[in-house]
Amino acid sequence: xxxxxxxxxxxxxxxxxxxxxxxxxxxxxxxxxxxxxxxxxxxxxxxxxxxxxxxxxxxxxxxxxxxxxxxxxxxxxxxxxxxxxxxxxxxxxxxxxxxxxxxxxxxxxxxxxxxxxxxxxxxxxxxxxxxxxxxxxxxxxxxxxxxxxxxxxxxxxxxxxxxxxxxxxxxxxxxxxxxxxxxxxxxxxxxxxxxxxxxxxxxxxxxxxxxxxxxxxxxxxxxxxxxxxxxxxxxxxxxxxxxxxxxxxxxxxxxxxxxxxxxxxxxxxxxxxxxxxxxxxxxxxxxxxxxxxxxxxxxxxxxxxxxxxxxxxxxxxxxxxxxxxxxxxxxxxxxxxxxxxxxxxxxxxxxxxxxxxxxxxxxxxxxxxxxxxxxxxxxxxxxxxxxxxxxxxxxxxxxxxxxxxxxxxxxxxxxxxxxxxxxxxxxxxxxxxxxxxxxxxxxxxxxxxxxxxxxxxxxxxxxxxxxxxxxxxxxxxxxxxxxxxxxxxxxxxxxxxxxxxxxxxxxxxxxxxxxxxxxxxxxxxxxxxxxxxxxxxxxxxxxxxxxxxxxxxxxxxxxxxxxxxxxxxxxxxxxxxxxxxxxxxxxxxxxxxxxxxxxxxxxxxxxxxxx
Ligand code: 9MR
Ligand code: 9MR
Numbered sequence: 001x002x003x004x005x006x007x008x009x010x011x012x013x014x015x016x017x018x019x020x021x022x023x024x025x026x027x028x029x030x031x032x033x034x035x036x037x038x039x040x041x042x043x044x045x046x047x048x049x050x051x052x053x054x055x056x057x058x059x060x061x062x063x064x065x066x067x068x069x070x071x072x073x074x075x076x077x078x079x080x081x082x083x084x085x086x087x088x089x090x091x092x093x094x095x096x097x098x099x100x101x102x103x104x105x106x107x108x109x110x111x112x113x114x115x116x117x118x119x120x121x122x123x124x125x126x127x128x129x130x131x132x133x134x135x136x137x138x139x140x141x142x143x144x145x146x147x148x149x150x151x152x153x154x155x156x157x158x159x160x161x162x163x164x165x166x167x168x169x170x171x172x173x174x175x176x177x178x179x180x181x182x183x184x185x186x187x188x189x190x191x192x193x194x195x196x197x198x199x200x201x202x203x204x205x206x207x208x209x210x211x212x213x214x215x216x217x218x219x220x221x222x223x224x225x226x227x228x229x230x231x232x233x234x235x236x237x238x239x240x241x242x243x244x245x246x247x248x249x250x251x252x253x254x255x256x257x258x259x260x261x262x263x264x265x266x267x268x269x270x271x272x273x274x275x276x277x278x279x280x281x282x283x284x285x286x287x288x289x290x291x292x293x294x295x296x297x298x299x300x301x302x303x304x305x306x307x308x309x310x311x312x313x314x315x316x317x318x319x320x321x322x323x324x325x326x327x328x329x330x331x332x333x334x335x336x337x338x339x340x341x342x343x344x345x346x347x348x349x350x351x352x353x354x355x356x357x358x359x360x361x362x363x364x365x366x367x368x369x370x371x372x373x374x375x376x377x378x379x380x381x382x383x384x385x386x387x388x389x390x391x392x393x394x395x396x397x398x399x400x401x402x403x404x405x406x407x408x409x410x411x412x413x414x415x416x417x418x419x420x421x422x423x424x425x426x427x428x429x430x431x432x433x434x435x436x437x438x439x440x441x442x443x444x445x446x447x448x449x450x451x452x453x454x455x456x457x458x459x460x461x462x463x464x465x466x467x468x469x470x471x472x473x474x475x476x477x478x479x480x481x482x483x484x485x486x487x488x489x490x491x492x493x494x495x496x497x498x499x500x501x502x503x504x505x506x507x508x509x510x511x512x513x514x515x516x517x518x519x520x521x522x523x524x525x526x527x528x529x530x531x532x533x534x535x536x537x538x539x540x541x542x543x544x545x546x547x548x549x550x551x552x553x554x555x556x557x558x559x560x561x562x563x564x565x566x567x568x569x570x571x572x573x574x575x576x577x578x579x580x581x582x583x584x585x586x587x588x589x590x591x592x593x594x595x596x597x598x599x600x601x602x603x604x605x606x607x608x609x610x611x
Contacts, residue, residue, distance in 0.1 A: 016051030016068065016082075017101035020044055023512065025103045026084075027458070030507035030520030031118070032109030034606060035092055038496035039110075041084040042458050042508055043068055043100055053084050053100035057093055064089045068100065074457025076464030077510035078570035081457035106521060115502075115603040118519060121546025122596035123225045126202070126240045128544055129589065131188065131298060132179040139226050144541040147531065150298020151188065151305075154179040156286060158259065159306035163362045167262070167271040169309075172278075174257050176307060178286055181247025185588035186294070186528040188301055189287035189366040193359070194414045194590050195248050196317025201480075201593035202241040203324050204423060205600050208487075209237075210328075211427055214604050234332055237600075242336075244589070245325055248318050249343050251286065253278035253310060253350075261309050261357050266372070280350030281310035282318045284359045287366030294579070295533030295540045308366070311359040312351045316377035319348040320417070323384035324424065341388060348381050369414065375407045376418035383421035387428055395434060402437075409441050411462075412477035413470065414590050419445065423484055439488050446485035449478050450497050460504035461497050464571035469558075469583055472515050472551030473591035475501050479598045486605070495605060502598060505548070510572040516595065518545025526579045528559075528586040535579030547587045548595045551575060559583040 019025050028041040045051060045068065054065035068082035084100065092112055098105040124141055132154060137146040156178060160171030181190050182198075209215050215235055218224075225236040253259060259278035262271045288303040326341035355378075361368035371377070379401035386394035398421070401407060410416045425438035449461035456463070461482065462475045479501035486494035507514045507522070514520025517527070525542060526535025527549060533540040554574040557566050561581035565574055575584045 014101070016045070016047045016049040018046040019101050019103060020046060026098055026100065026105040027510075027512055028098075028105070028108065028508050029503040030106070030514045030522065032111055032114050034114050034499065034602070035090045035110055035112045036606070037087075037499050039086045039089065040459055040500070040503065040508070041086070041098060041105065043082040043084060044079050045082045045101060046080045047082075048072075051082065051101050053098060055086060055089060055096055055098050057091075058095035063091070063096070071457045076456060076467070076570060077458060077572040079457060079510055083457075083459060113603055113606055115599040115606070118516070118546065119596055119599035119603055120224050121518060121544075122516075122548070122592055122599055123202075123237065123240060123546075124544070125546050125587075125592040125596075126182055126243070126589065127225070127227060129182040130243060131181055131183055131190070136228060139228060141544055145532075145544050147297065148299045150301055152179055154286075154305065156305045156307050158283075159308055159363065161289075164364050165271065165362045167273065167362070169273070170260055170275075172257070172259050172307075174254070176250055176283070178247060178250045178307075180250070181244050182589050183298075183530075184367065186530060186582060186586040187287075187366070188292060188296075188298065188530060189285060190247065191285040191367060191369045192248055192251050192282050192314035193284065193311070193317050193369040193371065194367075194588075195244055196314075196321045197412075197414050197417060197420065198589040198593045199241045199245045199248065199321040200324060200420055201590070201597050202237055203321070203328055204420070204427075204480075205597035206235055206237040206241070207324070207328060207424070207427055208597075208601060209604055211429065212604065218604060220600075238328060238332070242325070245321055245340070248282070248321065249340070251283045251307070251314070252318060252343055252347060253281050253283070255279040255346075259310060261354075262360070263357075266356075266358075276354070278310060280315070280346035281354060281357070282314040282347055282350075283307040284309060284311040284314045285363075285366055285369065287363075290365045292365075292530065294528070294530045295537045296530045298531070308359075308363050310354075310357060312355055312357045312374055313359060313369075313371050313377055315347040315351040315354075316374065316381040317417075319344045319351065319381035320377070320384045320420070322347070323381065323388045327388040344381075344385060344388075348385060351378070351381070371415040373406070373415075375401050375404055376410075376416055376421075379407070380417040380421040383425055383434070386434070387424055398434065409445060411445075411466065411474060412481070413474050419481060423480065426484055426488060442481055443485045443488060446482045446494050446497065449482055450493060453497060453500055458504060458509055458572070460500050460508075462501075464554075467552045467571045467574070468555040469553050470550045470588065470591055471553055472505050472548055473588070473594055475504060475551075476548075476591075476594035476598050480594055480601070483598065483601045483605070495602075498598060498602060502602065505551070505595070509552075510570070511552075511575060513575070513577075515549040515551050516545075517543035517547045517549075524549040524577055524585065526577055526585070528579055528582040532587075533579060543587070546592075546595075548591045549575075549577070549585050549587060550591060551584070553584050557583055
């Protein structure tokens with residue numbers, strides 16, 4: 001009788017439980033939860049019936065219990081999963097623990113404002129990647145990330161000689177003084193396309209906080225991330241963005257200079273070099289003739305760098321980011337506001353004069369950042385210029401781009417910038433048809449992301465089919481759109497969608513991985529980075545806190561580590577914390593920018609709710 005009772009109890013305890021051996025069964029954001037927000041854990045569980053769960057606090061009292069929601073087989077991970085929703089637990093506390101199917105989770109925290117340190121570390125990333133300047137220990141968040149300058153006295157001329165396709169480039173008669181800016185990523189290359197979205201995203205975070213009057217209340221007036229510049233009242237966000245925008249400005253061709261470009265028609269195999277008026281156009285990028293080795297200190301990089309021919313996309317990136325900067329600096333530094341607006345107008349005019357100077361993948365030693373569809377960049381630049389100047393000519397250009405049959409709003413990344421225009425337009429405090437249309441597009445986009453989250457077992461707002469190079473940042477950019485939809489509608493579901501995006505990046509994923517260094521118990525350690533290269537050489541430092549790994553990528557497995565994994569991994573699992581895995585585990589300015597922006601945005605909306 002006793003034996004029967006015990007086995008009955010065991011059978012009951014095991015109802016709805018079939019936990020696969022080997023991997024952590026309970027997955028959630030490793031940095032904890034926000035008191036008032038959505039709270040979701042994922043359980044790897046092959047059972048098709050729900051299981052009972054409970055959460056205890058630090059004293060051992062049960063604070064909440066319930067049943068799992070059976071999601072089923074999840075294609076992006078290959079896992080059979082259940083979801084556990086515990087939004088109802090809202091008390092701040094440490095050492096909470098979730099128990100389900102006899103498995104205990106790691107302890108977790110619930111806090112009113114869990115995003116502050118993340119935002120600060122994510123912003124410090126940019127200082128830590130400055131070129132042309134010494135990194136001083138009082139600003140690096142630890143002495144091991146201080147270093148000498150490198151890439152100083154940079155005054156490159158145009159690339160000359162044969163490119164990778166054998167085309168002979170004549171070079172040009174000028175040099176530009178280009179010292180400064182950030183390194184793009186794990187490489188020290190500098191690219192105006194990618195600089196644009198990165199600077200824009202930091203400036204957008206600033207503009208959003210400013211619109212709500214929260215810069216000072218949240219301490220984003222120089223109190224949170226120390227920088228070498230004078231910053232008594234000027235925000236560290238704006239100053240840091242300016243560091244790179246200043247570099248982008250140096251890449252613009254002075255009036256009256258001529259430059260060689262490839263004018264081949266789309267689809268043509270051979271180059272058609274022509275010398276054109278370069279006035280106002282912007283060089284696409286700046287890097288050496290061949291990839292530099294890894295690891296490498298900046299001061300040891302002594303190969304010559306070259307200005308790679310100008311592109312329409314680079315010109316529009318400068319136009320957009322500089323036009324946006326102009327309105328943000330108008331009161332703080334009127335001269336700079338004039339300078340940036342003038343540069344933006346010149347770049348825009350030059351792009352209109354040369355609408356199809358497309359960058360190609362024909363220069364070794366740097367990323368291509370080629371983009372063949374520039375309607376979205378035209379819309380973005382026109383929108384920023386319109387918002388800053390009010391000139392209806394720009395509004396007309398914007399309308400023309402948006403109503404072009406080929407225009408499609410698509411998820412944000414460096415080559416899809418149409419929604420950046422909408423994010424800026426939606427922030428504007430003056431009602432206008434442009435603002436209303438942008439708001440509609442953003443909410444429609446956000447609705448789609450929420451539906452996509454519902455389909456995912458790990459409940460992040462992106463389909464596996466989009467887990468490409470830099471997937472984590474693409475996901476966080478979706479988070480920014482969701483956060484904007486929340487601002488526009490006040491509907492908490494959108495804010496929760498943004499939280500789900502961050503939850504994935506911070507640990508609620510098949511690999512039980514926090515993709516942000518220094519945040520979470522299993523955080524990324526050894527990125528593809530030429531200075532944070534501990535993964536390649538013990539003499540070099542590890543990643544500092546707050547750097548975002550590119551993330552899972554099953555679509556473009558281009559590096560040696562990824563190649564080994566090809567065909568063997570479910571989309572979410574195509575990732576490795578390996579220094580050589582540049583298609584999976586590099587870090588980049590355009591990836592850290594939405595990490596910062598989303599953390600800052602979530603922090604600020606919490607702060608507002610608690611006022
Ligand atoms: O560092 C890599 C170099 O050794 C290779 O020759 C080159 C081939 O494309 O790729 C380099 O890696 C870069 C990658 O292609 C794109 N992301 C930046 C990587 C350099 O840090
Ligand atoms: O982020 C870029 C990704 O969308 C591309 O697929 C990939 C290959 O072209 O390049 C990525 O950008 C890299 C750039 O080319 C060089 N610096 C490092 C960037 C991140 O890996």
